[in-house]
Amino acid sequence: MPASKSRAPRVESGPVTLQHVADTAGVSRATASRVLNGSSRIVGSELAERVMRAARDLRYVSNAPAQALARSRTTVVGMIVHSVDDPYFAAIAAGAMRVAAEHDLLTMLANTFRDPEREIDYVARLRAHRALGLVLAGSGFTDPEQNARLAEQLSDFAATGGRVALVRHQSLPFDTVLPENRRGGAQAAELLLALGHRRIGILSGPNGLSTVEHRLAGFRDALHAAGVEVPDDAIVSADFTRDGGYVAMLELEARHPDRTAVFALNDPTAIGAIAALREEIGKSVPQDVSVIGFDDVPSAQDVTPALTTVRLPLEEMGERAMRLLLEPSDRGPRTIRIKADLVVRQSTTSVT
Amino acid sequence: MPASKSRAPRVESGPVTLQHVADTAGVSRATASRVLNGSSRIVGSELAERVMRAARDLRYVSNAPAQALARSRTTVVGMIVHSVDDPYFAAIAAGAMRVAAEHDLLTMLANTFRDPEREIDYVARLRAHRALGLVLAGSGFTDPEQNARLAEQLSDFAATGGRVALVRHQSLPFDTVLPENRRGGAQAAELLLALGHRRIGILSGPNGLSTVEHRLAGFRDALHAAGVEVPDDAIVSADFTRDGGYVAMLELEARHPDRTAVFALNDPTAIGAIAALREEIGKSVPQDVSVIGFDDVPSAQDVTPALTTVRLPLEEMGERAMRLLLEPSDRGPRTIRIKADLVVRQSTTSVT
DNA sequence: ACGCTGTGGGAACGCGCTTTCCAGCAGCTA
DNA sequence: TAGCTGCTGGAAAGCGCGTTCCCACAGCGT
Numbered sequence: 010m011p012a013s014k015s016r017a018p019r020v021e022s023g024p025v026t027l028q029h030v031a032d033t034a035g036v037s038r039a040t041a042s043r044v045l046n047g048s049s050r051i052v053g054s055e056l057a058e059r060v061m062r063a064a065r066d067l068r069y070v071s072n073a074p075a076q077a078l079a080r081s082r083t084t085v086v087g088m089i090v091h092s093v094d095d096p097y098f099a100a101i102a103a104g105a106m107r108v109a110a111e112h113d114l115l116t117m118l119a120n121t122f123r124d125p126e127r128e129i130d131y132v133a134r135l136r137a138h139r140a141l142g143l144v145l146a147g148s149g150f151t152d153p154e155q156n157a158r159l160a161e162q163l164s165d166f167a168a169t170g171g172r173v174a175l176v177r178h179q180s181l182p183f184d185t186v187l188p189e190n191r192r193g194g195a196q197a198a199e200l201l202l203a204l205g206h207r208r209i210g211i212l213s214g215p216n217g218l219s220t221v222e223h224r225l226a227g228f229r230d231a232l233h234a235a236g237v238e239v240p241d242d243a244i245v246s247a248d249f250t251r252d253g254g255y256v257a258m259l260e261l262e263a264r265h266p267d268r269t270a271v272f273a274l275n276d277p278t279a280i281g282a283i284a285a286l287r288e289e290i291g292k293s294v295p296q297d298v299s300v301i302g303f304d305d306v307p308s309a310q311d312v313t314p315a316l317t318t319v320r321l322p323l324e325e326m327g328e329r330a331m332r333l334l335l336e337p338s339d340r341g342p343r344t345i346r347i348k349a350d351l352v353v354r355q356s357t358t359s360v361t
Numbered sequence: 362m363p364a365s366k367s368r369a370p371r372v373e374s375g376p377v378t379l380q381h382v383a384d385t386a387g388v389s390r391a392t393a394s395r396v397l398n399g400s401s402r403i404v405g406s407e408l409a410e411r412v413m414r415a416a417r418d419l420r421y422v423s424n425a426p427a428q429a430l431a432r433s434r435t436t437v438v439g440m441i442v443h444s445v446d447d448p449y450f451a452a453i454a455a456g457a458m459r460v461a462a463e464h465d466l467l468t469m470l471a472n473t474f475r476d477p478e479r480e481i482d483y484v485a486r487l488r489a490h491r492a493l494g495l496v497l498a499g500s501g502f503t504d505p506e507q508n509a510r511l512a513e514q515l516s517d518f519a520a521t522g523g524r525v526a527l528v529r530h531q532s533l534p535f536d537t538v539l540p541e542n543r544r545g546g547a548q549a550a551e552l553l554l555a556l557g558h559r560r561i562g563i564l565s566g567p568n569g570l571s572t573v574e575h576r577l578a579g580f581r582d583a584l585h586a587a588g589v590e591v592p593d594d595a596i597v598s599a600d601f602t603r604d605g606g607y608v609a610m611l612e613l614e615a616r617h618p619d620r621t622a623v624f625a626l627n628d629p630t631a632i633g634a635i636a637a638l639r640e641e642i643g644k645s646v647p648q649d650v651s652v653i654g655f656d657d658v659p660s661a662q663d664v665t666p667a668l669t670t671v672r673l674p675l676e677e678m679g680e681r682a683m684r685l686l687l688e689p690s691d692r693g694p695r696t697i698r699i700k701a702d703l704v705v706r707q708s709t710t711s712v713t
Numbered sequence: 714a715c716g717c718t719g720t721g722g723g724a725a726c727g728c729g730c731t732t733t734c735c736a737g738c739a740g741c742t743a
Numbered sequence: 744t745a746g747c748t749g750c751t752g753g754a755a756a757g758c759g760c761g762t763t764c765c766c767a768c769a770g771c772g773t
Contacts, residue, residue, distance in 0.1 A: 427759035
């Protein structure tokens with residue numbers, strides 16, 4: 010027996026529906042809906058008051074899925090990152106979510122753990138949820154086949170009316186916040202060169218990430234332009250974590266104990282490297298070897314020696330991406346370039 | 362003109378619906394639904410194949426809101442934290458989200474920025490979204506009026522069929538992961554006492570947070586039991602961030618330059634304090650003053666001196682909370698106590 | 714050979730809400 | 744006073760999907 014129409018004071022249990030508040034306010038569902046959701050239509054103040062009181066008394070909250078179905082749009086945005094448990098993404102996510110909250114939007118956060126399959130799958134699921142839009146943060150992958158499938162999913166998402174914003178270096182036809190990774194890599198190289206370093210090692214990131222490629226290319230190109238080369242086996246690939254940097258540094262030291270400087274492709278890796286240098290290798294930073302990182306995560310300033318790094322305004326990047334998403338333009342995809350800034354601290358010094 | 366029934370190859374745009382795939386597969390919606398959702402009813406393999414192919418070809422994804430409406434349940438869980446941009450919550454969230462992902466659930470993450478109003482509001486919104494459950498992490502507030510309203514909202518949420526799990530020290534009738542903050546505070550005190558410290562300062566957290574109260578009470582009680590008191594003005598309240606710790610340390614030093622040890626109620630505060638000590642106050646840690654933190658966030662081991670702290674297994678806490686949520690019990694609320702572990706590193710030493 | 718059981722497919726209803734569309738009414742002008 | 748216009752409230756038709764209920768049909772037993 011449906012509960013509708015009965016103006017009874019609602020004894021049956023289950024979620025309170027709009028019908029219930031309409032009944033107890035003595036109005037139609039349509040009217041109740043209008044007052045509760047800021048429709049364009051105006052409702053007489055007396056009725057409106059009754060409805061609001063009924064809603065409050067019954068602790069009514071609208072059924073968001075039903076609302077989404079009827080309106081065929083939601084108030085949810087998606088956000089896809091590699092892992093929140095990484096200060097880089099935590100900062101980007103925080104920026105984006107703050108803007109979303111300002112617009113009264115709820116955020117669905119998904120971690121891909123750097124699995125491109127998962128990334129594609131999450132786009133599909135966000136599409137299923139009819140998310141208003143999604144911001145995809147984190148490095149792209151270099152595998153063209155994966156990229157094609159991702160692009161396809163994103164297009165499907167967009168075709169369903171979803172908005173898309175990217176925080177990554179990748180040419181897809183969507184609004185993009187583009188960190189200047191290549192230029193940043195070059196800046197790191199220029200600093201090391203200026204300090205007189207020539208025998209340089211690199212702690213790279215996971216293979217197949219475009220961020221890694223760009224930072225690396227920028228760094229090596231700048232070195233090359235100065236006539237300095239980094240031998241291939243002086244590039245050790247780490248997994249972009251602190252512990253990964255630790256292990257990779259050990260490996261690098263084993264292969265090339267003569268390096269006077271090390272470029273780590275992100276800060277956690279650099280921090281791990283410094284720890285390895287101090288705890289196991291027994292070299293001091295920066296006297297024996299200079300270390301430079303990338304990103305400037307919050308803890309970079311508190312390690313000892315304080316980490317010289319290439320700063321990216323992470324929170325701002327997340328914020329800008331979300332703004333792009335929420336203020337769509339009809340003039341095609343926009344790109345916001347984010348400049349990298351060299352932050353010189355104590356982990357680098359000139360070669361003696 | 363609704364697109365239904367037409368077995369035409371679908372030219373009109375808009376999202377692909379179940380009807381579309383049914384049409385192009387030449388079956389009824391019911392049949393299509395059955396194969397796509399693993400219903401109890403079995404469909405002939407040939408038809409099933411046709412349906413699956415059609416779905417794939419049309420890039421169909423189900424309309425989650427519609428599905429939620431029809432089934433009156435969703436595959437979404439909510440997670441409320443103070444701020445993802447805080448390694449404490451990032452770790453908890455990561456643990457929880459990993460478990461959620463294993464169960465094929467999407468996570469809605471909300472930041473309260475320590476605003477109790479926001480917290481209450483998010484519970485309501487999660488209820489509106491008919492989230493399967495929600496885990497509420499982060500310290501409770503001590504204001505009884507706020508707490509009552511929160512409890513009420515949570516009850517409403519539960520009444521709608523939502524499951525609730527808490528990661529906080531607070532007695533609400535829901536499954537709870539309870540970090541032993543009081544005991545942890547005592548452990549910190551015991552260490553400092555054993556090292557011979559008697560003139561101790563405290564960098565506390567924001568007022569009105571139950572976590573703060575418990576850590577503080579545990580610490581002071583243990584001190585008191587040993588006949589040691591901390592004067593009230595040697596307790597400076599910081600905001601639980603690195604910069605907050607920095608400023609608070611300056612204040613503490615101005616008031617009581619004679620302290621031989623400082624207890625910071627969380628790690629970022631301790632890290633900020635160490636920075637202030639080194640950069641502005643000019644005292645060295647641990648020779649001039651010992652510093653101990655709380656939580657053991659990832660960067661605690663990489664600051665110099667490495668931070669002595671009271672460790673909480675953050676990721677595990679998030680994980681356990683989500684498991685409680687996903688494996689409900691009918692025997693009333695459960696509580697999982699999480700032991701705090703003292704991790705002695707280099708930021709503490711015995712008083713000379 | 715007939716009736717019965719079991720299996721697959723189709724039609725219709727309902728989930729809770731938004732949104733036309735329509736009726737009624739008050740205020741106004743001619 | 745008659746005829747309009749301008750509003751407000753209500754009725755009803757979907758939004759896309761899940762899920763009965765029911766029918767058609769094939770296989771089986773006696």
